Amino acid sequence: MSTAQTPATSLENKRLTVSDLITIGVFSALYFTIVGVCALASMAIFGVVGNLLLPALAALLSGPVFMLMVARVHRFGAITIMGTILALFLFISGHFAISLITGIVFPLIGDAVARISAYRNRLTLICGYVIFSFGCTGPILPLWMMKDAYIANLGRKGKDSAYINTLFSAVNTTSLVIVLIATVVGAVLGALFGLRLMRRHFAKAGVLA
Amino acid sequence: MSDAAANAAVLRAQEQHTAATVARGRLVIDPRVKLCALVVANLMMFLHVSPMVQTVGVLIFALPMLLGGKALTAAHMLGFYAILRAVDWASVTFAGSAPWLHFFGASATGLLLMLPCIVAGMSAFCTTRPGDLVAALRRLRLPNAIIIPAIVLLRFFPTIAHDYRMIRSSMKLRGICGFWRHPMRSLEYVLVPLLMNAANVARDLTVSALTKGMGLQGNRSSASELRMRAADWFALALICAPMLLHILLP
Numbered sequence: 093m094s095t096a097q098t099p100a101t102s103l104e105n106k107r108l109t110v111s112d113l114i115t116i117g118v119f120s121a122l123y124f125t126i127v128g129v130c131a132l133a134s135m136a137i138f139g140v141v142g143n144l145l146l147p148a149l150a151a152l153l154s155g156p157v158f159m160l161m162v163a164r165v166h167r168f169g170a171i172t173i174m175g176t177i178l179a180l181f182l183f184i185s186g187h188f189a190i191s192l193i194t195g196i197v198f199p200l201i202g203d204a205v206a207r208i209s210a211y212r213n214r215l216t217l218i219c220g221y222v223i224f225s226f227g228c229t230g231p232i233l234p235l236w237m238m239k240d241a242y243i244a245n246l247g248r249k250g251k252d253s254a255y256i257n258t259l260f261s262a263v264n265t266t267s268l269v270i271v272l273i274a275t276v277v278g279a280v281l282g283a284l285f286g287l288r289l290m291r292r293h294f295a296k297a298g299v300l301a
Numbered sequence: 302m303s304d305a306a307a308n309a310a311v312l313r314a315q316e317q318h319t320a321a322t323v324a325r326g327r328l329v330i331d332p333r334v335k336l337c338a339l340v341v342a343n344l345m346m347f348l349h350v351s352p353m354v355q356t357v358g359v360l361i362f363a364l365p366m367l368l369g370g371k372a373l374t375a376a377h378m379l380g381f382y383a384i385l386r387a388v389d390w391a392s393v394t395f396a397g398s399a400p401w402l403h404f405f406g407a408s409a410t411g412l413l414l415m416l417p418c419i420v421a422g423m424s425a426f427c428t429t430r431p432g433d434l435v436a437a438l439r440r441l442r443l444p445n446a447i448i449i450p451a452i453v454l455l456r457f458f459p460t461i462a463h464d465y466r467m468i469r470s471s472m473k474l475r476g477i478c479g480f481w482r483h484p485m486r487s488l489e490y491v492l493v494p495l496l497m498n499a500a501n502v503a504r505d506l507t508v509s510a511l512t513k514g515m516g517l518q519g520n521r522s523s524a525s526e527l528r529m530r531a532a533d534w535f536a537l538a539l540i541c542a543p544m545l546l547h548i549l550l551p
Contacts, residue, residue: 108446110515111507117453118503122495124454125461156492164500169446177450184336185422188415189343285485293493 112165113173119161120177126154127178127228143232144271148278151225155279155286158221160294166211168203171220175199175227182231191230198227218283225279232271330365331533332437335425338362338540342421346414350547352386355417358543362421365536369428378420385409385416431455432525440527449515453506460502461495468494 108116130149161170179195206220338361345358359382366375388409429437435452468491472478477490 110449110511111503113446113449114453114507114510115500115503117450118457118499118506120450121454121457121461122499125458153488153492156496160496160500164503173446173450176447177454180447180451181454183422184339185426187422188346188418189340285488289489289493294496297497 106168108165108167108169108173112167112170115165116161116170116173117177119157120174122157123154123174124178124181126150126157129153131231144267145274146232147225147229147271148274150228151221151275151279152282152285154225155221155282155284156289157286158224159217159283159286159290162206162211162217163290163294168207171203171206171224172196172200175202175224178228179230182228187231188233190233191228194230194233195227198229199224202227214287217287218280221283221286222276222279225275225282229271229275329369330428330536331527331529332425332429332433333440333527333529334533334536334540335365335421335429336437337537338365338421339418339425341540341544342417345417345543345547348547349414350543351550352413354543354547354550355413356382356386357546358417359420361539361542362417362424364539365424365428369424371427374423374427378416378423382413382416382420385413389413430525432523433527436523436525436527439521439523449510457499457502457506464495464498465491 127146127150130153131143131146134143134146134149158171158174161174175198176196179192182195183189183192202220202222202224205223206216209216211217342358342362345355350358359379363375363379366372366378386409392409435448435455438448438451469478472490478487
């Protein structure tokens with residue numbers, strides 16, 4: 093990544109400089125902290141099931157971090173890298189590898205959506221943030237996979253499979269839909285909150301450039 | 302003269318070679334080996350291995366913590382694993398008479414599935430120094446776009462807690478606590494200073510990083526020498542043992 097001073101060509105607009113990468117790192121640290129705090133809070137309040145609300149809660153609180161980072165680094169790749177770093181650290185701290193896949197794919201799509209308007213239009217920013225927030229649903233996908241494993245375990249011991257299925261069927265589809273809706277609602281509210289903070293504080297303080 | 306100096310240098314290097322594996326009485330394992338442990342743990346979870354193989358895997362993954370000075374954490378993890386196993390066994394055996402045990406059994410199975418991964422992850426996290434982790438990522442040839450934010454994250458992460466405490470104490474000084482009565486406002490009062498500070502930190506870090514030549518092409522030297530020593534190869538073989546067990550046993 094060269095930092096030579098070139099005139100503002102279209103090529104320079106697409107390259108992420110070292111300064112951009114450091115900014116991305118700093119805000120990714122904040123995002124990682126918020127996700128960690130939300131994980132601890134949701135586990136403390138609801139137990140293991142509280143993990144289902146983790147993406148919604150994290151999306152609600154991380155709006156300002158996302159919006160400020162996008163305002164400072166308005167180039168393609170910033171959102172993707174933020175999601176990828178989180179996914180990488182989630183993987184290293186021991187979550188299932190599928191969180192690596194969701195953590196890269198969803199931020200990439202969100203980045204592409206926000207890029208449509210060159211990171212300026214509020215609507216594309218909100219949509220991009222909603223899609224990006226699905227990136228941290230990775231850690232809770234094993235919950236649905238766990239259901240199959242427990243049923244297999246019970247079946248191995250010879251329990252009645254029909255009884256088991258009725259027990260678990262409600263857990264499966266309803267909770268998935270609830271999680272999806274909660275994440276979308278949390279992300280929209282978080283994005284609006286972030287945009288409001290940007291307007292009220294950061295535009296005046298000149299931190300946006 | 303130069304021969305004697307060269308011999309002395311070789312002897313020193315050999316001493317360091319043996320000393321680095323056991324530094325200050327703790328076992329230091331190459332971070333790449335711990336990453337392999339994570340991959341194996343994921344495979345184990347993916348393939349739904351039998352409980353015996355799982356137990357073997359958890360014990361092996363906890364070894365870096367036990368030998369690396371974090372024995373208390375390892376003891377907690379292993380104790381937690383034992384409790385989950387007991388709950389799982391109890392719920393399957395007695396669930397015919399007490400259906401409410403199914404809930405605990407399901408939670409226990411879910412946690413048990415994730416536990417090899419979590420133990421491997423905690424091993425990697427607790428016992429690796431940040432410099433070693435970054436050096437390992439560089440050796441894996443990840444692009445600069447991933448490595449530089451990772452470095453910044455590792456260095457900046459501990460300061461966030463400190464900043465948060467300072468913000469809370471200055472809020473108390475001004476008498477504007479009360480998180481549950483005005484949640485949005487409290488959030489604003491905490492987040493805005495954190496973000497302003499983050500922007501300033503980013504600017505300062507950029508200046509110092511560019512001064513040190515970050516982002517230029519070419520090979521980078523590192524303060525932590527990563528080499529695969531005998532202990533690392535042995536650990537790698539040990540980590541693959543659960544997979545072999547899973548394949549060999551029916």
